[in-house]
Amino acid sequence: MPNLLIIEDEAAIRRVLSKILKEEDESYQVDEAADGVEGVKKIKANDYDLVLCDIKMPKMDGVEVLQEIQKLKPEIPVIMISGHGDIETAVDTMKKGAFDYIAKPPDLNRLLNTVRIALDRKELITENKRLKRKVSKNYQMIGESEAMTKVKDMIEKVAPTEARVLITGENGTGKELVAHWLHQKSERAKKPIIEVNCAAIPSELIESELFGHVKGAFTSANKDRAGKFEAANGGTIFLDEIGDMSLSAQAKVLRALQENKIQRVGSDKDIKVDVRVLAATNKNLKQEIADKNFREDLYHRLAVILIEVPALNDRREDIPLLITHFAEKIAKEQGTQVCTFTNKAIKLLQNYNWTGNIRELRNVVERLLILGGKEIDDKTVTQFSGK
Known part of the structure; x- marks a missing residue:
């Protein structure tokens, strides 16, 4: 459920924005803050998917809030809310990292469309980061x-x-x-x-x-x-x-x-x-x-x-290296001790017909680690490899 925060010192505008967003998509959870200081405190304490922030506010203005968000949680998209005289400042905030700006009074279609696009972009960025972590490890x-x-x-x-x-x-x-x-x-x-x-x-x-x-x-x-x-x-x-x-x-x-x-x-x-x-x-x-x-x-x-x-059958000389790699990787994943393979066991595995290629070899190694002992010999391979 997307969690949104509206930082706006005018209570009437906060209520309008909150009502528009909740009526558009019942899955939006909308939180409010009456000024920049309260907004930053909430951002520190909670996880938000998007922030709508007024530019002119007491205690801490929108530009300062934007800078704090970028220090604390730069992945959160920020949409600035600008009065008529703040358009130039709003454009400047985009150069400083804001996702977009909405002029007062807010146009319904522009507001909802900008919010949807910003949330989509954040979802994509989050997924991209997850994939990058996966790439580096796997x-x-x-x-x-x-x-x-x-x-x-x-x-x-x-x-x-x-x-x-x-x-x-x-x-x-x-x-x-x-x-x-x-x-x-x-x-x-x-x-x-x-x-x-x-x-x-x-x-x-x-x-x-x-x-x-x-x-x-x-x-x-x-x-x-x-x-x-x-x-x-x-x-x-x-x-x-x-x-x-x-x-x-x-x-x-x-x-x-x-x-x-x-x-x-x-x-x-x-x-x-x-x-x-x-x-x-x-x-x-x-x-x-x-x-x-x-x-x-x-x-x-x-x-x-x-x-x-x-195909694996065309690179059998790599099988010992692959067995060692998979044995260490699987043991680490399962939190168990690394098993060793005897030379006879490795030679036997090298001579099998690997129609499923590396994927099949990995599955066989995992099966042998689970069903065999601390040392995998040729008898264990014959009994449990399924070949």
Whole structure:
């Protein structure tokens, strides 16, 4: 439930703003403060998703409040409320970090639209930060085989450029890992990488997920919502399993790549986006093109650089390193002692047919750690690996 704070010294305006916001969306929780000092105290004590702040107030004016918010909780968007004579100051506050300003008396549509956009933006920023933390902890590329060395070398060459990359390979080979490495080693690393699993989203929702929608665009669209392309603005969007994307969505992605513009579902307004596109698939897209399931023009837009991730069966020499990595990682996650694998156990695992690739190997290692003892030998592998 979004938690909003109104800082305004005129009680009548506070009541009007509070009433407007509560009537627009019953999920808004609205708090009030009669001056800047009280407002800052409340911000220190509570978590707010958005602040509406008057500029001219006793004790502490809106500019000072804005500066305090940026010191205390810079992630909170602040909308300034300006009187007729404060417009110049309001514009100046935007240069200092305010999200926007609303003139008195507040225009109903402008107020509600600005609040919705600000809350959407905060949600995206919060999600981006969560994803960045996830990236730093969970994405490592393990392997010293010739096949993996080629992949790493290609990443080093391509990552600093703006080239689009199509990553191919079987399920479970680590295509997502390659995408994250490309992003982390690029000039966009400080901006978000936004992932979209095209196979996991119903075809009727994929366009809304990618490009956003406006209120009323379809039955459940009860408010404006930004899509993944907007969330990735300035950074990278990773379209995983793009071979499963509908032809309709493919056409819109092609336009976004050609013109660097998108349109939210239900709107004809163009929104400029600056996004690097990485895509991945386990399908043969040339065959999909022949079968009329994939656009050839989109393929050529995406496949400026091709990176094929090798199957685990083609890089068996990396299996000992992967076993050690997974054993240590799983033990840390579960708070247990790290188990060791005998040479015979490792040799046996190297000789298995890994149709599920690295994902399957990780699952087997986890099963062996749970069911085996402190030392995993070849007998334990034969008994519990499920191979």
